[in-house]
Amino acid sequence: MQQLGILLANFRVIDLLDIAAVAIIMYRFLLIVQGTRAYQMLFGIVALAMLWWVSQFYELYSLSWILQNFFDYLFIILIVLFQDQIRSALVSISSTKIIGRNGRSKFDQQIEEVVAACSALSRERTGALIVFEKNHGLLNYSSSGTRLDSRIHSDIIYSIFQTNSPLHDGAIIIYNGVIQAAGCFLPLSKNVEIDRHFGTRHRAALGITEISDAVVVTVSEETGRINICYNGVFHYMENEDLLRKYLRKFLLEIDRVGPVESVGRITP
Numbered sequence: 001m002q003q004l005g006i007l008l009a010n011f012r013v014i015d016l017l018d019i020a021a022v023a024i025i026m027y028r029f030l031l032i033v034q035g036t037r038a039y040q041m042l043f044g045i046v047a048l049a050m051l052w053w054v055s056q057f058y059e060l061y062s063l064s065w066i067l068q069n070f071f072d073y074l075f076i077i078l079i080v081l082f083q084d085q086i087r088s089a090l091v092s093i094s095s096t097k098i099i100g101r102n103g104r105s106k107f108d109q110q111i112e113e114v115v116a117a118c119s120a121l122s123r124e125r126t127g128a129l130i131v132f133e134k135n136h137g138l139l140n141y142s143s144s145g146t147r148l149d150s151r152i153h154s155d156i157i158y159s160i161f162q163t164n165s166p167l168h169d170g171a172i173i174i175y176n177g178v179i180q181a182a183g184c185f186l187p188l189s190k191n192v193e194i195d196r197h198f199g200t201r202h203r204a205a206l207g208i209t210e211i212s213d214a215v216v217v218t219v220s221e222e223t224g225r226i227n228i229c230y231n232g233v234f235h236y237m238e239n240e241d242l243l244r245k246y247l248r249k250f251l252l253e254i255d256r257v258g259p260v261e262s263v264g265r266i267t268p
């Protein structure tokens with residue numbers, strides 16, 4: 001109690017700012033690593049830390065010595081393990097949230113290309129799965145496909161999903177204004193409440209939006225229907241205009257659209 005009093009007496013406003021800065025950095029880092037392999041590595045490190053604590057408590061000298069040495073170099077180990085995430089975090093600091101006029105028109109351009117591609121694919125009943133990565137890193141999923149680093153153009157997206165294309169199976173992942181990869185394998189939703197008419201394409205769309213903040217567009221091969229899946233909910237896009245508006249809503253977080261038919265509200 002006395003210690004708490006001393007702590008409070010010495011507490012300065014600058015300390016509050018210090019704590020807030022660390023909290024923001026930690027939060028941004030967790031957002032970026034969530035849904036990636038790095039997240040599992042983070043759990044691994046926490047498990048090792050617990051083991052270290054146990055080894056100290058029960059005086060297991062050898063184990064404790066090994067783990068002590070491991071944790072002495074933790075800072076360097078973290079940089080090596082999370083280099084991709086640290087890189088994306090640094091990039092996202094420079095391009096953070098303040099999406100100005102330029103950023104918006106760039107996004108609008110991407111949206112127009114995706115809308116045009118989806119409309120053509122829908123007319124021809126060609127299936128498609130398009131993922132827009134947002135804050136949650138999807139590196140482990142884009143690395144499951146073929147790396148493209150290609151500009152976003154409706155013709156390119158259209159060609160990828162043609163059944164005779166070697167990349168048509170799986171999803172394309174768009175991030176940072178480029179098609180990062182095609183033919184990516186996404187995690188399937190394990191939710192048993194999903195409409196049983198939904199096949200694996202839609203389950204994959206649902207799966208990725210349950211574990212990340214990605215915005216996913218699906219074109220059904222069977223019906224030609226276009227849906228947007230976001231936060232584990234499908235929204236039926238009846239026409240191009242709605243698709244455009246909803247992509248703007250979820251990607252730019254501009255809310256100028258009214259309610260739309262949600263297909264199968266699924267909460268993880």
Ligand SMILES: Nc1ncnc2c1ncn2[C@@H]1O[C@H](COP(=O)(O)OP(=O)(O)OP(=O)(O)O)[C@@H](O)[C@H]1O
Binds near residue numbers: 200
């Ligand atoms: N885990 C996955 N990750 C990415 N894409 C997948 C995954 N599973 C299936 N797909 C894609 O979905 C296609 C199969 O779709 P399927 O017909 O099973 O699903 P669906 O939801 O009924 O879609 P559709 O209405 O287009 O038929 C595969 O050819 C593949 O391109």
